[in-house]
Amino acid sequence: MIRVILGRLGHAALVVALVVTASFVLIRLAPGDPFAEVFADDSVPADVRQRVSASFGFEASIATQYGRFMWNAARGELGWSVSRAAPVRRVLARVLPNTLLLMGTALLAGLLGGVAAGAWQGWRPGSFLARFTDRLGLIVLSVPEFVLALLLMLGPALALGLFPLGGMRDEFGPTGLAGLVDVLHHLALPAFTLAVIIGAIVARHQRAAMLTVRDAEFVRAARAKGVPEGRVFLRHALRNSLVPVLTLGGLLLPAVVGGAVLVEKIFAWPGMGLTVVDAVLARDYHLVVGCVMVTSACVVAGTLLADLALLWADPRVRRPR
């Protein structure tokens, strides 16, 4: 068992290394040299220019540059952000927690809602609630997330004035406990947008899994033993239909993070997504690369957690024959 966990950790580390390498390659593939170009910009302080140039080694061979790049990435030295006039590391450290807050809330709500909705849709497919949420889910999946965000901003925020228009907190607003409430108030809409999308995806998979499980022989066998319907649903059907959904987890994260980018932009939520979009628009390459790498590394970490959860959930995986 320990071996399996270590194996997964090793795998994750390997993937992160590949992520960093790929970032390096992608940036090198671009015409010109975006990293070096940055230093034609006079606004960057000379000592910074000196330091970054030395640590990233722009004059050296490709192999050395790659080596330095990897080494820097491992140390957390990610360059200098021209648009923010600060080390990339510091910019990211400020915005990463915000994204984690947003993603965490959205994932929690979306997973719970999606599993519940999907399980119900699969268990009683003929019921009105099931058919309605099914159709709704499909429509939600077909609307691009930025449009969804726009609509939600229009409605509850702009038109009804129920929610703030964007950002994470009021500029000169309250602090302390009231400040926390303020953040939650700002969090509500963007998190809701993401949660709805996550919920729709999860519900579809959960529904498919449940439809398969409900016809399984062991469900019938449980009823034949005299097990009450509620327990049949929870302990026999639902429990076994969760496995495919957990397998989905790994694939879900990158998609959700991608969705978060546009949502953050529209709601002006100061997270990684907003940062990276603004960085692209400002042609701030160090920041762009830094964002992409860190985000991808986070995705890998999240996938690892999902994998470990799967190990717990499926005895066949935990103790294979």
Place this chain on the structure above:
Amino acid sequence: MNKPALRVRDLGVTAGTGADRRVLLEGLNLSLERGSSAGLVGSSGAGKSTLGLALMRLLPEGLALDPRSQVELDGVDLLALRDGEMRERRGRRIAMVFQEPLQALNPSMAVGDQLAESLIVHGISLGREAEERAVEMLGKVGIAGARAAARRYPHEFSGGMRQRLLIASALLLGPDVLVADEPTTALDPTVQAQVLDLIDALRAETGTALLLISHDLDIVGERCERLLVLDGGRVVEDGPACEVLASPRAPATRTLSAARAKLATAVPAAAPAGDDGAPLLTVRELSVRYALDRRRGDFQLPGAGARAPERAVVHAVDSVSFSIARGESLGLVGESGCGKTSLAHAVLRLVPASGGGIHFDGVDLLASRGEALRRLRRRVQLVPQDAGASLTPQMTIGALVAEGLEVHGIATGKDARRRAAALLEEMGLPARVASVRPRELSAGERQRAAIARALSTGPELLVCDEPVASVDAPTRMLLLDMLDRLRIERGLSLLFISHDLGAVSRITSRVAVMYLGRIVELAPTARLMAQPRMPYTQALLSAVPTGDPAAVSRRIVLRGELPSAVNPPAGCPFHPRCPHPLKDAQCAEGRPPLTERDSGHLAACWKQ
């Protein structure tokens, strides 16, 4: 008061509504006395499983009970009960055992918990007491190390053990009636005998009446007092088992009975006349080993357990030697895991051999490559078990049969199609079959098409891998007759692999018995069936149901389970389960070689 445990009157089940309405069961009457046993037999599609589910009120969506139906369990009409009241009775008063044990157990719940669940939901015991009773029951059904086993999951047990788990679960609460729906169909004969004995033993303790549903007259004849025959949704015969078997009246019963009688008294195929020259196929010390890597999720073995090493080697075939003469038909029998399929695949060059040699008409089969191999393939063909799966779904039957001709340059285009049509006709298939796809044919027709395909290249050796296992009894007879006829007409040699001893005795002149990758006995068919030398063969033969209740007590029932092929026992592979091992430890050391006892009869046993 002597109320019958179960009384069914006028039971009817329909499927669909309006124009699509089909009657699955009609006017069914059945009476089951306390503690007695009744068997329900019918060919597939007759409605047997539907009856079982109807009795439990567990019919799937789309099926409905006829309102006139009455099902009385100990005097109470089950169909008039409310849902909650019916639920109370399920498991407690009437229980069911299903056909596929792996599917019928919750894969994410420990087996002990699944047993205890029955006790808990019926409010009989809770917590620790329920656990204890579950462990006790596990021990009673013969699962070793019951306490540890209770914490394991269903996939960690073999098929036979899983079925015991289901039986334990069903009989734990001592119900009045047990409905067993094809409980042993998925099991090997020796395991089948164990499981059926277990059901009888437990029933004797709890006084449970048994309704045994099966397609196999012999099993029912042995175990049940009464026999009912189902045909087209109606009961066409109902009486004491021995009477029905001795003098069947209904046409359906006669068909079923006739098929089994023919197989039982089959005259084995004649050995080829004269021995001209070298045998066609010679297998010498052939071994096939698979490397198992658990991390890759490779195939699972019974009894490997949770503590099996990460990587292991399966000795699927272990130093096997035999030969087949021209025009001869050799049978290969054994239970699941004995290696017969791997052996067949090695001969067909579908899997690599790890040792030994195979020679076909003097040519080294294992060393052939490329063009030479292709030429050899033309001469050795396969009749598969499941023709439906072996015929590419998107191709037409005609194209599939013609392919063999085209690939080997025997004929092309219109000529190939014409010859393919002729082959199909020879198999008794109408010409129009050439332009349809496999899914539009019945199982029997598909099997014949597969045979036509195998014959298309004009082979000299046909490897038949359980070719009649997936068709019903009447079709089985026809196919076997056809294969034998083809053998004689075309001078084919057959390597006939099967677990069905009846089929083997019909179509082979010599037969080899395999156990854990080795041949343990090899003899002319008639001699082997009459006087088996090896204890395993004796047990195997006695395990085959004969329809005679007296056979039950005479049967040699083996202990334990098939050991893991990853870790075969030292010495004679069979000795841990042998009913008569030698007194000294000889059976545990050294593998007994295959030695000739009487002319042509070889056995691998230390006993003389």
Place this chain on the structure above:
Amino acid sequence: MRHPVRGTTSAVILFAAVTAVAVAGPWLAPHGPNTQLDPIAMASLPPSLAHPFGTDTFSRDVLSRVLHGGRLSLGIAALAVTVALSLGTLVGSVAARLGGIADTLLMRLTDAALAFPRILVLLLLVAASGPLDAFTFALLIGATGWMTTARLVRQETQRLLATEHLRGARVLGVPWPSLLRRHLLPGLLPTLAAAGTIAFAAAVPLEAGLSFLGLGVRPPQASWGNIITGAESQVVRHWWMVLFPTLCIVVTVFAANVIAERISTDRRARQ
């Protein structure tokens, strides 16, 4: 028990209709996509009989822009799907056929590629290369989307290679090229269809999102995404600039999703 996806026929019809309209777009459009009708009087008009979809801030007929834009957006998606399918099928089938180390390596690579959120990769590429023409844009979208196809193709190819009918054909002596063509490929087609529709349903919103940000199809070229940007900050007042392109996207993606789901359900049922 069958649970058919309802309305598949309508989805197919819808999809075909949208595609037809998109292809025919330029001929159907009453005006050119960039024809400025009357910069002062005709700017930002709500829908009317003359202009069913209204006009935008540059007094261009939105209907015409949507039609022209549709052809571009769907064309980009189609090209992206072709690239993604080809790459994915190549990787997936090679991995399945070779097995062993090659398979492990390719799959690890696929896993790593999947770890990158697709939109971030595209942002990175756009940042690095500057403004893109539609063709390169489509290629990039396709190049970032092969992974799902690779997984699906690999899984299905592995399954097909292990089937009895493939084994039967090998025993018959059918040579490998023929084997793959006649016995493997027909079984793979449904998977390819599913992968293709899924890829399409993913590509359309991706293009729209990037164009919306101004990083995909750049004005004055029209795409469904950047017509929405045209509403600028007046999302409520200029609702028609958001609604109509959105409806087009939603309808297209919805239809594609329904079709993809139906193919997957059919495939599962048949197994």
